[in-house]
Amino acid sequence: MGLIKLLLPVFIFCAIAPGTTIDLPPVAARQSVETPGRRESARKELERRSLEFGEDVFVGRVKGGDVEVANLFLAAGMNPNAKNKEGVTALMAAAFGNQTELVRTLLDRGADIDAVDKDNWTALYVAVWNGNAAATKMLLERDANVNTTDKLGMTTLMVAAIHGHAQIARAILDKGADVNAKAKYGWTPLIVAVREGHAEIVQALLDKRADVNAQTAAGVNALMVAAGAGRTDIVKVLLGSGAEMNAKTDAGVTASMFAARNGHVDALQALLSKGADVTAKAKDGTNALMLAAVNGSSATVQLLLARGADAKAVNNEGRTALSLAESKGHASIVDLLRQAGASR
Numbered sequence: 001m002g003l004i005k006l007l008l009p010v011f012i013f014c015a016i017a018p019g020t021t022i023d024l025p026p027v028a029a030r031q032s033v034e035t036p037g038r039r040e041s042a043r044k045e046l047e048r049r050s051l052e053f054g055e056d057v058f059v060g061r062v063k064g065g066d067v068e069v070a071n072l073f074l075a076a077g078m079n080p081n082a083k084n085k086e087g088v089t090a091l092m093a094a095a096f097g098n099q100t101e102l103v104r105t106l107l108d109r110g111a112d113i114d115a116v117d118k119d120n121w122t123a124l125y126v127a128v129w130n131g132n133a134a135a136t137k138m139l140l141e142r143d144a145n146v147n148t149t150d151k152l153g154m155t156t157l158m159v160a161a162i163h164g165h166a167q168i169a170r171a172i173l174d175k176g177a178d179v180n181a182k183a184k185y186g187w188t189p190l191i192v193a194v195r196e197g198h199a200e201i202v203q204a205l206l207d208k209r210a211d212v213n214a215q216t217a218a219g220v221n222a223l224m225v226a227a228g229a230g231r232t233d234i235v236k237v238l239l240g241s242g243a244e245m246n247a248k249t250d251a252g253v254t255a256s257m258f259a260a261r262n263g264h265v266d267a268l269q270a271l272l273s274k275g276a277d278v279t280a281k282a283k284d285g286t287n288a289l290m291l292a293a294v295n296g297s298s299a300t301v302q303l304l305l306a307r308g309a310d311a312k313a314v315n316n317e318g319r320t321a322l323s324l325a326e327s328k329g330h331a332s333i334v335d336l337l338r339q340a341g342a343s344r
Helices: 004-016 027-032 034-049 055-063 067-075 090-096 100-108 123-129 131-139 158-163 166-174 187-196 199-207 222-229 230-241 255-261 267-272 290-294 297-307 321-328 331-339
Strands: none
Touching: 034 067, 055 067, 055 090, 067 090, 067 100, 090 123, 090 131, 100 131, 123 131, 131 166, 158 166, 158 187, 158 199, 187 230, 187 267, 199 321, 222 230, 222 255, 222 267, 230 267, 255 267, 255 290, 255 297, 267 290, 267 297, 267 331, 290 297, 290 321, 290 331, 297 331, 321 331
16 A cells, blocks of 8 residues: 555656646745744744844845855745845845855745835846846846836946946846936936946947937037047947037037047047037037137147137137137147137
8 A cells, every 4th residue: 555655646647648737836935835843943043043033134144145044044934025224135135245046045935036125226236236247147037127227217237337347238238128228317328338438338338229329418428428538449439330420418519529628639539530520619609629728738729720720719708719728827828829820
């Protein structure tokens, strides 16, 4: 009789017709089931270690990567979605520390992968912020939402762009991240990557058809940001990808003006060599030459004059490049402008 009982499950399994679906409890449900005896034993072990059975303690241990104690808490009945007083979930804590074993355990136990804290950060957001590639990979494999935003509208892709995490940025893009998402004030992943000077990420975004001419709420685009920061290599990449070199901000400022204002000769040269308008004026009548004169960069002034900048142009206040240079005490630039026929 004992042998029959032992073999009965085998007989039943073999009798099931091919192709029949067998409904089993999900992995999370199977792994989260703890017997009363096991829970009690785990509670006593926590007490023996002088560990309070509380969410704050649990999340702290997870953040510290204490796998053994974290598993004791779970065995004792701790909610895998537990949060500390700051609203940080155990899964976020595991992602913060790149604790992949705990990330897997918590997800298997039913942790909400897209739960948010008080700043609207998710576990994926935390992992990306810290550049934790392994935790990010695991969360992406479990279909974490890549397009969630924090309170400022920043996406995980923007976070990767800010910190220069190129590998993570590509992984997020491959999972369908919105390459043209806009945060507060209209910043896009491309503009953020350009601002931080992460050329590899800039290229990855352009490869995914990022809008090279997207503008912020103030009308600033990626080319202007690159020019203003003197990132000549990125300026050239953007121009090669169709950036509009004479686009203007809401105030009428062009990329060339940004470069001239900050004395970035190489970036300015890259723009002018592609046909940027050297005579363009902002709404207040200021042009690139005036901005260069104020900045005090002789090389920038020389380049603009050689490219045909009007040394006699006047802004809305009746000021010329020469009068502006004199007001700043830039004697060498005053000489250059006078040689070019400028007057006050």
